[in-house]
Amino acid sequence: MYCPPHFREDRMEVQHALIRAHPLGLIVTAGAEGLNADSLPFLIDPTASRRGTLIAHLARANDHWRALADAEECLIVFQGPHAYLSPSWYATKRVTGKVVPTWNYITVHAWGRPRVIDDVVWLRDQVVDLTEQNEASLSEPWRVEDAPETFVASQLRGIVGLEVVIDRIEGKWKMSQNRSEADRAGVVEGLRLGGGANIAVADCIASATPS
Secondary structure (H helix, E strand, O other): OOHHHHHHHOOHHHHHHHHHHEEEEEEEEEEEEEEEEEEEEEEEEEEEEOOEEEEEEEOOOOOOHHHHHHHOOEEEEEEEEEEEEOHHOOHHHHHOOOOEEEEEEEEEEEEEEEEEEHHHOOOHHHHHHHHHHHOOOOOOOHHHOOOOHHHHHHHOOOOOEEEEEEEEEEEEEEEOOOHHHHHHHHHHHHHHHOOOOOHHHHHHOOOOOOO
């Protein structure tokens, strides 16, 4: 991943936090039939290996799991907040006019060798953990135990597990760290006026350390 020094984020706890906050990862493999990619919700276990271990499941009907079983390496991409930046928001525009549009974003790339797991006990634990993590904020969390056991068993037969011990991980926080304080302030104001998802990007820019 192209990443100038002022956008690099090497703190593993920050990278892992991004994965927990935005767990839908794009997993990519390259095999005999070319590139293959799927979006899967992942859990991150920071203690299972030196750089953390990613855990997921996918449909048994999805042939990608067979390619994953044979793959030496896969890439998983996690995307955080992102937004378009208008040149009109920069203070520099009013001084020199030498500004262009850009896109701010946060992303984490993780590489590792995938391991496919076909074990009903492991799968049930993974589904329970994934459910509990995503239901925790709800006033009445749904539990796997709320569904009939025979139905749960049939659903588990339709999936396979996936575990990826992270061999390499990179983070990129492109949040206007290379711009002047006045330009950054203008971008934050412009994004906040836009509202919606732009607010998260504005907050990230406001808290980022300028280069």
